[in-house]
Amino acid sequence: MTMHLRTARPVADTAPEVDAREPVSRLLRDLRTDVTGLTAREAARRLQVSGPNALPSRGGAKWPLALLRQLIHPLALLLWLAAALAWFAGTTNLAIAIVGVVVLNGLLAFVQEQQAEKAVEALGRYLPDRAAVLRDGSVRHVPATEIVPGDVLVLAEGDRVPADARLVEGTLDVDASMLTGESAPVTRMADVHDDATRPLESPVLVFSGTVCVAGAAHALVHATGRHTEIGRIASLSARVGREESPLERQVRRVAWLIAGVAVVVGIGFLPLGWLAGLSWSAAFVFAIGLLVANVPEGLLPTITLALAAGVRSMAKEGALVKRLSAVETLGSTTVICTDKTGTLTRNAMHVEEVRDGLGEPPADSGVLASSLARCSTADLASESGDPTELALLAYAAGHGIALDPAVRKALYSFDPRLKRMSTVDLVGGSLFVATKGAPEQVVPRCTSALDASGAEVPLTGALRERIIERVDEMAGRALRVLAVARREVPSVPGSRDDAESDLCLLGLVGLVDPPRPEVAAAVADCHSAGITVHVVTGDNGLTAAEIARRVGIGADRVISGDELARMPEPALDEALTAGGEIVFSRAAPEDKLRIADALRDCGEVVAMTGDGVNDAPALRRADIGVAMGVGGTDVAKEAATVVLTDDNFATIVAGVREGRRVFDNVRKFVLYIFAHAVPEVLPFLLFAVSGGMIPLPLTVLQILAIDLGTETLPALALGREPAEPGLMSRRPRRRSEGVVTGRMLGRAWGIMGLLSGILVLGAFFAVLAAAGWHPGADVSAGASLHHAYLQATTASFAAIVFCQIGTAFASRTERVSLRAVGLTTNRLLLGGIVFELVFAAALIYLPPLQSLFGTAALPAWVIALMLPMPVLVWGADELFRWATRRH
Template sequence: MKTKEKTLEELRVNPQQGLSDEEAAKRLAEHGPNRLAGKKQKSLLQRIFAQINDVLVYVLIGAALISGIVGEIADALIIFLVVVLNAVVGVVQESKAEHALEALKQMSTPRAVVRRGGELKEIPSEDVVPGDLIILDAGRYIPCDLRLTESANLQIEESALTGESVPVDKQADFAPETANPADLPLGDQKNMAFMSTLVTYGRGEGVAVATGMDSQIGKIATLLEQADEDTTPLQKNLAQVGKYLGIAAIGICVIMFGIGLLQGRELLEMFMTAISLAVAAIPEGMIAIVSIVLAIGVQRMIKQNVIIRKLPAVEALGSVNIICSDKTGTLTQNKMTVTEFYADGQSAKLDQLSTATDSHRILLEALVLCNDATYTAGSKTGDPTEIALLVAGDQVNLDKKSLDEEHRRVNELPFDSDRKLMSTLNMYNGEFRIHTKGAIDNLLTISTGIHRNGNVEPMTDADRKAIMDAAQSMSDKALRVLGAAYRPVPDRHIPVDEMEQELIFVGLVGMIDPPRTEVADSIAVCKKAGVKTVMITGDHKDTAYAIASELGIASSKDEVMSGVELDQISEQELSSRIDNLRVFARVSPEHKVKIVSALRQRGNIVSMTGDGVNDAPSLKQADIGVAMGITGTDVAKGAADMVLTDDNFSSIVKAVEEGRNIYRNIKKSILFLLSCNLGEIVALFLAILFGWATPLRPIHILWVNLVTDTLPALSLGMDPKDPAVMKEKPRSAKESLFHGKIGYIMLYGAIIGIATLAAFIIGMKMYTDHTGFFPLMPEGYSEDALRHAQTLAFGVLSFSQLVHSFNLRSDTESIFKLGFGSNMKLVYSFLFGVVLQVCIISIAPIARIFNVHALGITDWLIVAGLSLLPMIVAEILKVFKRSRLN
């Protein structure tokens, strides 16, 4: 960190004249405009491609092309329709392009006051160049990164960049007491001012040292561009499913082709049979169902004050096991609040402050009158600390405006960062009173008396020790401490330099940005659900720990690490220690990304919450970025996967619960689809292996996969919430969708397949002149008998899968105990599927399209009996499971 003289010399600028217009133009051409580089947005075609760039989708497209080539045009069109539907759902939900960098651009100041050629000029901030001398005053945004050359009571609010809720005192002559000043956190660089932060008090001047993408904001923009676009656990699982299904489809085709060659079948017949099996292996509706279930979950979450920007984030949030949260505005209220006071030798909570007590009233009047902020129920202006004092006064009906009118200010000694005091002279019933507030150390050195229990007494060393002990006690709780004193004077003409002498100490107040009232309960719920909360903030270590301790995040200071400590350890050491850390204080945006990366490297699914510009890179780096909707910057919202419209940490807990239930329901849908498709494969594979006719036509399989299966699967995806879901630990990020369910898929696939094949065999025997049990498949059958038998198999395949959908609702509870009415969508899907299937078989024009035969009463009874097999087996197995659990 260079001196201001050295900085001016290196930038070749005269501090009295500034740059000339010619030199500024030359530097503008060299460094470019003072704005942030934008990232090219994806086109509509690119977004559509992103939706279909999936192994499973490619397999579907391949199946559609092959179906079209062999003349199955209807099959091809239906598969393409599924692919298009999936892409449309995804693009519509994720149509909001990434606006993070665009929002960063808009945060730049539109105008800046510069000194050029010895004159002050107001220019567009885009035209600011390194070496420009920038003039600062209250209410003005900083146009670029500056090395301050002058400062007078300068305070800058940097919370959006550093996360620190209190404005920072800036001093041009600040010299850091460290061997390597470059390692200082941004919040401690008191001789620097940074782009897009706000001057709240005082004035100053600085020389531009970094513009555009070279500024601290620019570095954040670069981090956003570099952040990894990672996939969620569900996306990884579905990609894995797609890969397996693709390999299975190809493998089955090859095996069947080989068997056909050995059996001497015709080439075209073998090809069509292989295509039938490939179609059976792929649940065509699966990707559309997953997208629709996620989209419906998104709509439900809007009612929970959560807006999802990216569909897979719904499910991924349910697998989160660590929530990294920014402190300011997320866990806390983002407003300084007086919480304690000290007067009459005693400390107490603010709610015990009363104007009926003489010392309490004098303390509050001093703090309200010696104050330049304004506050009403509808608006507030000024320094957050001073606003907090006015709010404290307002709570006991001491209104700032009324007090100012009653006790008019006639003189003042403004706040100075060296004195750390402010004093005013106010009229008091024909007399006058000096009020002084500020740092307790400085206040005690100019106080000779103390107001105690209605009397003024000389201040003793014991009094000073008691006051300092009270102040230290507040500081230990990370409270910001301010003292107040007064002195009656008979004359308004007291010299200003004599105002801060022989004061009467009256009391202290302690203030902090307090935690949100509901957050502690939410963190407790997270703990029970196996979700850890980690606080990451730009605030000081003591402040961060005090808040974390109160919220139940941390129980020991050993669980706290500062940004300086982070810089001193390697990534490997951080990775080894990070499981035992709960609070990271005084950190930079780069630190936040490093922390999130280290947590993810340990196999965690990490959510990061935040609202400031400084949070944006880590929001994007995390598995799930959660931005605040009210206080959040556009940058944070643009980088996040989801936005909380009420800025309430507790909404995250509801979102986690919703995400867990959605994942559970998606898993039910996928297990249902895969077990049903395996049933189709079993029926076809066994028939071809034994050299029998094909029991199902390709259009039968496609119809079942797209219609009969799809509606129940969708209804399972909307199964009611399980209230016990938040008592479970988060599932492992590496856990497969099939975890513990391979046997389940194989069992019910076998039951459905064998039941379908049994219907086919029974039909062939019934409608062929054949007696006896063996051989299973009669010879010399007619085309009509084959069509009749295929219709029976088609009916059993459809109805058994519809019945099986009820089995998926619970692994252990009987469907008769759960009640059919608890998911009426599934009941309606079942009834709709039954009606459709009956219509296909019974209405002649439709039956001709599907090449099916009308069925009689006996046929329907056979279909009904065989279709109930999956439920009968499931209910018997559930009895055994419940007995083991009990």
């Protein structure tokens, strides 16, 4: 049963319904052409029908709406509300500053979103500008965009294929890694039987965007533009949208929570203020004060700066982050789907093992290395040629042997059907034939073998069986095995068959693309962090599984692309949730996309690595797409949110560590900000509940001075907190777990907030009591107790500042003690506390600021009363964390 190469749905009726893998004569009939190509007139007519050979560009983005979305999400709306309240309260400069923060953050997010939409545009760079085709019976070089179905391409070494085509004449070696993910070039021949199970593996088809690395051929175009394989991937990339990251969703929830609390408290204060004897206008002003007290104006810039710091830190590790929230997403990753070639491995073939002619470890590899150096067409100096040949030349160079082209007398190039190549060289006055190739092709042409002593022994049936067993054993360890043989001849043989007969088997060479040395430790870190690692590659399953095991990935099961295609969704979900690690081999673009979708549906946070064009849809679909910066295509880099500058799996793990640290720090400064809501709101509630008998312990301007003055720098410093011990030894958090947790609220409001509120009110009442105040006494301007009242509100303000210091130190750790991270390890926090104290002192003791903020100088005994407050607040939380660690 033939398979139809319909790689994309037809647009209108311009795509001919053809089977590109049917016999050439039938394909020529279906495309209404012949092996001499089209006429120029017919090509022009078809161009009008089928359209240009170009990938469709997406419609122009409605950028005003995209920008508007960045300015009206909940957190931005919350800040707009804060700006409006600040404007209403008469603090115009504050309102302008908040608006500036909202607009700047919106512009940054908008630019990042637009950059992420360039993946489809980058695909077009894989199409050549011009291509050689047969027109009117002769070779013409035409713009690649004018190629149409029915054209006959003239392809040679170094050409990039401009359209999907079927070979009708010749042989090509094609680098199709950008589509298949397989590192080794593949051979395509016009006159072979097509028994492949997938179009991408067909031995007679070449695809748009791939590169011819050797050979020459004529190929019949059957698909152009959006109907090509690369066009189908472009369609997949265009359809796959980007979802919110876990942090973006959680920040949205936090914003709604804060907004809800602020509005409820503000509205709820109106009747309380009126019942307390205030006029409606005065009650409304105090309600605004409560709203301002509950709106953390610095939350969004603090989160942005924390993420930006994470981006800078990851850049130093070798990971360039294109979207700020991707830093946190990496930290919440539960599954990494990694490519093999270039990510787990070095992307450089290497001679792993050498055996002598009898399959045993050789005593001397000089003769074999010399034959390898001669039997090659690669150039080690310029690193040009087939990667396997370069690895063999490097091995020979390691034995002090270099290739001398002057000694070559004849060359029998590598023949894909014979799977071997040979050279005839003049060595020491004698002519030698050197042959290398697949063992099943070379060994049968050998009549003798070189043993460990260097002597030739006849190849008996038993020895041949031993050699075959050794080849099978080496191949089972994912080695690519080549046989090397030679023969001395009196003169240059008259034919290839004469040259490649009566050979002496010199030995077997096993090559492998070795794992990066640092990957094993990185995989171990993943496992200790509760992260599962799957390998998703276009390469051979046996090879990929062996490399996975070498670096510590379980490889409990190998699932090929064909097996995956037959696997229903429940079976795939079961395989992914069974607890083991899987190697997905021969993965097609749809396979990677399907795996990412299945993992996400199973509740996993997925990081998907890739470097080829075929990876683009999955990179966009995964929670975090990670592209290779050195060996990756531009398409993959545009589709991904993180680009590795060193193509190293270990860098991904460093990113996970940094992402976890950043998320922890977001929680720390949210905890720090939340803890101050109680001591800011409690004085207002006490004033209202007392019916005005107790004067207001804090003013609106003093609250603003706390929220945007004393609180900001310590909060920013908490965003740069170093990682807690054991960061990579805990399980990833659940996707549903928010920034704000019940434990956090308990610490913020029930422990630090409540204790701070009690201490603040204690300082307020202590100052009033020392002046002889009693409930209901007049403290208005002109009254005898007015100065004492100013000192009392100033004491409340100062007490909150001192409690903030204790809160800042307590917020530095989630569970471990402060001693575990060190008192002075966060220098920025220490600097922020110094600024906080200096700022508060200026408000309290400088006369111009006293009149603006309603403060008065405090006596020494009041300051002494507040000195233990930081220790009390920190100590209460430290005791709570100690108790939870014990239980």
